[in-house]
Each structure stands twice: as structure tokens, then as C-alpha cells.
Amino acid sequence: xxxxxxxxxxxxxxxxxxxxxxxxxxxxxxxxxxxxxxxxxxxxxxxxxxxxxxxxxxxxxxxxxxxxxxxxxxxxxxxxxxxxxxxxxxxxxxxxxxxxxxxxxxxxxxxxxxxxxxxxxxxxxxxxxxxxxxxxxxxxxxxxxxxxxxxxxxxxxxxxxxxxxxxxxxxxxxxxxxxxxxxxxxxxxxxxxxxxxxxxxxxxxxxxxxxxxxxxxxxxxxxxxxxxxxxxxxxxxxxxxxxxxxxxxxxxxxxxxxxxxxxxxxxxxxxxxxxxxxxxxxxxxxxxxxxxxxxxxxxxxxxxxxxxxxxxxxxxxxxxxxxxxxxxxxxxxxxxxxxxxxxxxxxxxxxxxxxxxxxxxxxxxxxxxxxxxxxxxxxxxxxxxxxxxxxxxxxxxxxxxxxxxxxxxxxxxxxxxxxxxxxxxxxxxxxxxxxxxxxxxxxxxxxxxxxxxxxxxxxxxxxxxxxxxxxxxxxxxxxxxxxxxxxxxxxxxxxxxxxxxxxxxxxxxxxxxxxxxxxxxxxxxxxxxxxxxxxxxxxxxxxxxxxxxxxxxxxxxxxxxxxxxxxxxxxxxxxxxxxxxxxxx
Amino acid sequence: xxxxxxxxxxxxxxxxxxxxxxxxxxxxxxxxxxxxxxxxxxxxxxxxxxxxxxxxxxxxxxxxxxxxxxxxxxxxxxxxxxxxxxxxxxxxxxxxxxxxxxxxxxxxxxxxxxxxxxxxxxxxxxxxxxxxxxxxxxxxxxxxxxxxxxxxxxxxxxxxxxxxxxxxxxxxxxxxxxxxxxxxxxxxxxxxxxxxxxxxxxxxxxxxxxxxxxxxxxxxxxxxxxxxxxxxxxxxxxxxxxxxxxxx
Numbered sequence: 001x002x003x004x005x006x007x008x009x010x011x012x013x014x015x016x017x018x019x020x021x022x023x024x025x026x027x028x029x030x031x032x033x034x035x036x037x038x039x040x041x042x043x044x045x046x047x048x049x050x051x052x053x054x055x056x057x058x059x060x061x062x063x064x065x066x067x068x069x070x071x072x073x074x075x076x077x078x079x080x081x082x083x084x085x086x087x088x089x090x091x092x093x094x095x096x097x098x099x100x101x102x103x104x105x106x107x108x109x110x111x112x113x114x115x116x117x118x119x120x121x122x123x124x125x126x127x128x129x130x131x132x133x134x135x136x137x138x139x140x141x142x143x144x145x146x147x148x149x150x151x152x153x154x155x156x157x158x159x160x161x162x163x164x165x166x167x168x169x170x171x172x173x174x175x176x177x178x179x180x181x182x183x184x185x186x187x188x189x190x191x192x193x194x195x196x197x198x199x200x201x202x203x204x205x206x207x208x209x210x211x212x213x214x215x216x217x218x219x220x221x222x223x224x225x226x227x228x229x230x231x232x233x234x235x236x237x238x239x240x241x242x243x244x245x246x247x248x249x250x251x252x253x254x255x256x257x258x259x260x261x262x263x264x265x266x267x268x269x270x271x272x273x274x275x276x277x278x279x280x281x282x283x284x285x286x287x288x289x290x291x292x293x294x295x296x297x298x299x300x301x302x303x304x305x306x307x308x309x310x311x312x313x314x315x316x317x318x319x320x321x322x323x324x325x326x327x328x329x330x331x332x333x334x335x336x337x338x339x340x341x342x343x344x345x346x347x348x349x350x351x352x353x354x355x356x357x358x359x360x361x362x363x364x365x366x367x368x369x370x371x372x373x374x375x376x377x378x379x380x381x382x383x384x385x386x387x388x389x390x391x392x393x394x395x396x397x398x399x400x401x402x403x404x405x406x407x408x409x410x411x412x413x414x415x416x417x418x419x420x421x422x423x424x425x426x427x428x429x430x431x432x433x434x435x436x437x438x439x440x441x442x443x444x445x446x447x448x449x450x451x452x453x454x455x456x457x458x459x460x461x462x463x464x465x466x467x468x469x470x471x472x473x474x475x476x477x478x479x480x481x482x483x484x485x486x487x488x489x490x491x492x493x494x495x496x497x498x499x500x501x502x503x504x505x506x507x508x509x510x511x512x513x514x515x516x517x518x519x520x521x522x523x524x525x526x527x528x529x530x531x532x533x534x535x536x537x538x539x540x541x542x543x544x545x546x547x548x549x550x551x552x553x554x555x556x557x558x559x560x561x562x563x564x565x566x567x568x569x570x571x572x573x574x575x576x577x578x579x580x581x582x583x584x585x
Numbered sequence: 586x587x588x589x590x591x592x593x594x595x596x597x598x599x600x601x602x603x604x605x606x607x608x609x610x611x612x613x614x615x616x617x618x619x620x621x622x623x624x625x626x627x628x629x630x631x632x633x634x635x636x637x638x639x640x641x642x643x644x645x646x647x648x649x650x651x652x653x654x655x656x657x658x659x660x661x662x663x664x665x666x667x668x669x670x671x672x673x674x675x676x677x678x679x680x681x682x683x684x685x686x687x688x689x690x691x692x693x694x695x696x697x698x699x700x701x702x703x704x705x706x707x708x709x710x711x712x713x714x715x716x717x718x719x720x721x722x723x724x725x726x727x728x729x730x731x732x733x734x735x736x737x738x739x740x741x742x743x744x745x746x747x748x749x750x751x752x753x754x755x756x757x758x759x760x761x762x763x764x765x766x767x768x769x770x771x772x773x774x775x776x777x778x779x780x781x782x783x784x785x786x787x788x789x790x791x792x793x794x795x796x797x798x799x800x801x802x803x804x805x806x807x808x809x810x811x812x813x814x815x816x817x818x819x820x821x822x823x824x825x826x827x828x829x830x831x832x833x
Contacts, residue, residue: 078688
């Protein structure tokens with residue numbers, strides 16, 4: 001056959017292709033391309049740990065060096081997934097230990113990781129370099145100690161927002177006594193104190209350390225002493241920022257920061273007292289990322305800080321910034337790409353509004369590079385959404401959380417349909433969208449029609465009828481993840497669009513109107529979907545037509561899972577309810 | 586993406602291809618006058634939906650649209666009710682996971698609530714502007730305070746001010762000022778007033794002593810930190826005035 005690329009040449013070409021989406025496309029061309037691609041893929045990403053078996057992954061990608069896995073559905077972050085649902089890392093680690101001993105990097109998100117698991121990682125992968133656990137749980141500081149002591153080539157150890165059984169700060173002393181190869185260490189989610197002397201010595205013998213995120217137990221004094229030993233840091237998460245207001249302490253802190261000439265990212269700042277903020281002024285001009293979401297700093301102080309951050313690209317802040325503060329951000333932070341504004345009080349109401357829609361409008365007008373927004377506020381208007389869409393057609397991620405459920409446009413009392421229509425139509429590159437406020441059928445018709453590139457869609461407290469879900473499932477071509485809570489969507493739309501579900505990673509629906517009968521039907525007809533009903537009460541105890549609490553549906557080539565807890569009902573587990581059809585791998 | 590499932594479900598297909606056990610068309614007797622949807626591609630869907638409800642072969646809407654997943658006994662159609670009745674009957678019931686903020690953030694918010702109350706009453710918010718008048722009256726020898734380390738509000742904080750060449754030190758209430766400038770201006774005014782010096786032709790160098798004993802230059806630290814911890818102030822002039830020469 002003419003024009004057949006020798007595999008060596010193909011291999012060389014593929015070595016330039018990093019994106020897994022591209023590599024997936026390459027694998028579909030023909031068998032030989034599939035073979036060459038799979039043998040050269042080093043970074044493997046599995047978006048749903050139940051979509052495929054660990055053995056299958058290990059078999060397909062013998063050259064795997066980096067594995068990223070995600071477990072629980074996203075809404076687990078907001079306590080909507082009961083404990084014990086699943087997402088266990090162990091079977092994966094076991095499998096990789098046996099088949100991919102050259103694995104160097106493991107990144108897990110929303111998974112249950114045990115100490116045994118961590119010890120297994122430490123023992124099995126000789127060249128282990130990177131461990132990043134995001135929103136994980138199930139392990140203690142003993143497991144961390146095992147990693148620290150055994151993985152001699154460890155470069156990255158990051159515990160991001162994990163729930164860890166904290167048995168004390170000893171784990172820090174388990175790093176090897178000789179110099180370490182640590183580049184990044186993040187223990188910001190741990191509660192207990194670490195010995196400052198341990199930390200100081202670790203930092204001193206880690207010449208490559210670039211990123212360090214401390215936990216709140218580290219005091220300002222501790223921070224100063226660390227900064228003196230690591231002025232080369234590019235990313236810093238401070239500890240607690242509260243202390244006695246002594247001029248000497250302030251001067252020391254200020255000097256320590258001014259020596260960190262390469263600092264680009266700053267976070268932590270728990271309990272920050274406004275009086276200490278000026279100590280940060282020297283690093284502000286170089287900052288590209290600032291996370292103030294734990295800093296209850298109020299207005300004039302915030303502006304004083306932010307107006308010095310002309311290179312800022314990412315800003316996470318609480319709504320204490322107020323519209324005024326956002327106006328200032330719009331004029332000083334011209335490089336801003338990502339803005340997140342979090343609520344300072346869980347129960348905001350109309351009498352207590354720190355930020356309004358105007359704040360986001362300011363930033364949309366002033367920051368030309370803005371592409372990612374997460375904004376919490378009490379109420380919104382269509383006019384504001386229309387302006388935002390017009391000014392920022394380059395938005396890629398737009399998540400608006402109008403805290404008041406079903407809140408209409410507070411000026412016109414209409415639903416926010418027109419506003420979200422403008423967003424869907426205007427922002428052609430939108431990848432991620434979260435909607436809220438009062439929304440009717442129409443809004444979803446527009447979204448279905450225009451949001452062609454949206455991959456992830458989150459909906460809460462919206463809707464009139466099943467038509468809305470139908471619009472979304474039949475319209476949004478690129479939809480991969482759909483999560484819905486408290487909407488009157490039900491069986492019809494689901495069953496009508498069953499095929500769509502196989503083109504998506506997952507669908508979550510909670511407190512909607514989906515019946516067990518429909519789930520059963522779907523399960524029978526779509527063997528390559530796992531349809532999980534998450535409900536306290538056994539399906540037998542209710543009529544088939546009554547709604548279930550939550551459903552989680554995902555495509556899989558691994559067949560039904562075997563580790564479901566008692567509150568998860570699947571057709572496989574309960575064959576007496578219907579015909580069970582096991583998928584053949 | 587077309588799926589070869591043998592089902593080929595697509596929203597635009599006719600119902601005959603649905604492939605489910607129930608053929609919706611069998612039940613279908615679409616009454617054109619009841620179909621309110623204008624869009625023809627949705628006509629079939631809407632008719633189906635309405636039909637199924639009429640036929641009763643699909644899900645009954647639950648009695649109450651319960652947010653926490655617990656079905657309620659009442660027979661009210663929640664979708665017609667006001668948004669205020671969305672919540673459960675009990676006033677304090679919170680909706681699980683709403684607003685969608687991660688638990689690690691909520692953990693710290695409550696920490697802030699418990700521990701940051703006192704920060705809301707910091708003295709620097711209440712600095713008065715009535716500088717000169719009060720100063721002229723307040724020469725009482727109130728205890729100079731410098732030992733308190735909390736940010737609780739205090740009504741006054743007197744600090745000894747010594748100008749070189751002047752025998753008698755003065756005391757000023759730091760709480761009356763809100764910036765270094767206002768403080769230094771007033772101090773100069775005070776001393777020149779009482780010491781009969783020329784204000785314009787001297788340079789004044791201010792230093793202050795904090796709790797730890799170090800002497801610092803004003804401006805080295807932000808005003809608020811200074812105001813909480815200053816113990817003593819010293820003023821040095823580079824040109825002594827006539828009156829003080831007389832003292833030596």
C-alpha cells in the first residue's frame with residue numbers, strides 16, 4: 001500500500017501531540033494509528049473512574065507515566081452525594097502497581113483514598129514524582145508520611161481541599177534528611193500545627209521549591225522565617241495572617257515579602273487583618289494570581305491592595321469587595337482573565353447585598369481578557385446579562401449563582417430568559433455554563449439552540465416542564481456533563497433522549513421528577529449506561545412511578561460496578577425488578 | 586455523533602423509530618387544538634408529554650416539590666406557588682448544598698464569624714477630626730498606655746511626646762488622629778505655640794518608640810499599627826529656637 005507511514009515516523013509525529021482529545025481522534029483513524037498512539041501515550045486522563053476498568057487502561061497504555069482520575073460527581077462538593085457512594089482509588093492503585101510500575105504521577109479528584117492506598121503508591125512506583133489529591137478523603141497524615149519518607153524523587157505533593165484525618169504535624173519530619181527534590185508542597189487543608197523548625201529545615205534543603213502552601217496553623221512569625229529561607233518561591237499560600245499588631249513584626253513581614261521577587265501567586269491569608277495588608281504591597285505588581293476567598297477584608301483596604309496588582313490574571317475574592325471594588329478592579333487589573341466572587345454570608349437576602357449585577361458589568365466592560373466568571377449575588381437583571389454578553393463574547397466559562405432561588409429580573413420581574421439567551425448566543429466559545437434565577441422553557445430552548453460548544457452545564461431551581469431538559473439534550477451538541485437539581489424534569493425527556501446520554505460523560509439529577517420505572521427502562525435499553533438510583537428507600541417500597549431522590553447516569557465500558565453501597569440501586573443489583581443485561585467488555 | 590445501537594434515537598426522528606417497548610404513537614391522538622407549542626419540532630414531544638399525563642402511564646408529579654428530597658404530604662402543585670413556599674414548612678430549614686459553596690469555605694466562614702466580631706470595632710474606624718481644640722485642653726496626665734495588644738476599642742491613648750531642647754514633655758491622645766501628617770502637624774503646632782518658636786525655619790525629625798523598645802521612623806509602618814503600639818514620641822529639630830537656647 002502506498003502512502004503508509006512507517007510507525008517510527010508516526011511515533012515521531014505523535015510525540016508532538018499532547019492533547020488527549022487530539023490523541024483520541026488519532027486513535028480512531030485506523031488500527032495501526034490506534035496501536036502506535038496507545039503505545040506512545042504517556043499522560044492518561046480518565047474523567048470517570050467507573051467508565052473503564054483499571055486493567056483495561058493499564059493494558060491499553062503501556063507507556064503511561066501520568067494518570068489522572070476523577071471519581072464522585074461534581075455535586076458531591078455541595079454535599080449532594082451521600083458518604084460511601086464510591087470513587088475508590090484502591091483498585092486503580094492495585095492495578096497500576098502490578099502493570100504500570102513506571103508510573104510517576106497520580107492526580108485524583110473527588111476520590112476515596114486510604115492510607116493503605118498511599119502506602120501502596122509509595123512502595124510500588126520507584127520513580128514516583130507527583131501526587132495531587134483534590135477534594136479527596138479517607139486518608140490520614142500517616143499516609144502522607146509514607147509518601148514523604150519513601151518517594152525519594154518526590155517533586156509535587158499537593159493536598160487541595162481534602163478531608164484528612166489529621167494525626168498531628170509529624171508527617172513533615174518524614175521527608176528525607178538529605179536534600180529533597182521538592183518543587184511544590186501544599187498542605188493548606190490540614191488542621192494541626194507542624195513544627196516550624198521541621199518546616200524551616202525542609203525548606204532549606206529543598207532548593208527547587210517553587211510553590212509552598214501552608215496551613216492556617218502556621219503563624220506570621222513562621223511565615224517570615226520560611227520566606228527568608230525560600231525567597232525563590234513563585235507561589236505562596238500563607239498561614240494565618242493574624243497576630244499582635246507590633247511594628248517590628250510588620251517591618252519583618254514586609255521585608256520578607258519584598259525579598260520574594262519572583263512571587264506570582266498568593267493565597268491563604270486566613271484571618272488577615274487589614275493592618276497587615278500593606279506588607280504585601282511590594283509583591284503586588286508581580287502577582288498574576290490572588291486568592292482572597294478566605295480573607296474577610298473589606299472595601300477600602302481591598303482597593304488599596306488591588307490597585308497595585310496591574311498584572312493580575314486570576315482573582316478570587318469575597319463579595320465584601322462590593323460593586324465599588326469591582327469597579328476598581330475593572331480599571332486597575334486590565335489583564336484579568338478569571339474572576340470568582342464568593343458569598344460572605346450563606347443567607348444573603350435583599351436587605352444585605354454587598355455586590356449586585358453592576359459589579360460584574362464593570363469588570364466585563366473593563367477587563368477585555370476576561371474569560372472565566374463565577375459570581376454569587378442575590379439577584380440579577382436581563383439587561384446586565386445582555387451587556388456582559390455583548391462586551392465579553394470571548395467568555396469561556398460563565399457561572400452565575402443567583403442565590404435567591406427563582407429570583408426574576410428584579411427590575412422588570414421577568415424571567416432571566418433573555419439574559420441567558422444573550423450569553424448563549426453571544427459567547428460562542430462558551431465551554432461551561434451555570435444558570436440560576438427564574439428561568440422558563442424559553443431560556444433552555446435558546447441554550448439548546450446556541451450553546452454549541454458548552455461541555456458542562458449546571459442547572460438549579462429552574463424550569464417549567466420536561467421540555468426544558470428535552471431542549472438541552474437535543475440541542476447542546478458538545479454536552480458532556482449535565483447536572484441538575486430541584487427542577488421539574490422527568491421521565492419523558494430522559495427517555496426520549498436516551499441515545500444522547502451515551503455521548504456524554506455523565507448526567508446527574510437530584511430532587512427532580514424521575515421515576516424508578518423510567519430508570520429501569522433506560523437501564524434495560526442502554527446497556528452501555530450505568531443508571532444509578534441514589535435513594536434512601538428501597539424501590540420496592542414505592543410505586544414505580546414515584547420520583548427517586550437522585551440519579552446518576554454515566555456511560556461505561558466497564559459494566560455495572562460492584563462496589564455500590566446499599567443506598568445505590570441499579571438494575572444489575574436488583575435483577576428481581578427487571579431483566580438484567582450485563583454489558584460485555 | 587450517530588450511535589449504532591439499533592435504537593437510533595434522535596429528537597427529530599418520528600416516533601416510530603423510538604424503539605422502546607411502548608410506542609407512543611399507539612396512544613397518540615394528537616389534538617391539534619391543544620398543542621400550544623408553536624415549534625413543529627417540539628409538537629410531537631409536547632403532545633407526547635401531555636398525552637402521557639392524561640393517560641396516566643407516566644410519572645405523576647409528586648405532591649410537593651420538596652427541596653430536600655423528602656416527599657411532603659400536601660397536595661399542592663408547587664410550580665404554581667410563590668417562591669416563598671419553596672422552602673419547607675419549618676422556617677429554619679436550609680436547602681442542602683445551596684448556595685453551592687464548597688464545605689472547606691463554609692468551615693472557614695463560620696470560623697470568621699466566631700472570631701472576627703471584635704475586628705469590626707477597630708478604633709481606627711472612629712478617629713475624630715477635632716484635633717486642635719481638644720488638644721489644647723487635654724494636658725492631663727492620663728496614664729500612657731502601650732501595653733494592650735488587642736484591637737479592642739479604647740476611648741483614648743495618651744503618649745508622651747518629647748521635643749529635644751524642651752524640658753517638659755507633652756502628652757497627646759493618639760486616638761484623636763488618623764494619620765501621621767495630622768499628628769505631626771498638631772505636635773508641631775503644639776510645641777511652637779507653647780515654646781514660642783518659629784515653625785517655618787526648622788526641620789522636625791520624628792521618631793517613635795514601640796512596645797518592644799525599638800525606635801522607628803513614622804511611615805515605616807502603617808498608621809494603624811503605629812497607633813496601636815506607640816509608646817513614646819521624640820522630635821528632633823535641626824535648628825533650636827531662641828527660647829530653648831535660654832534653658833541651657
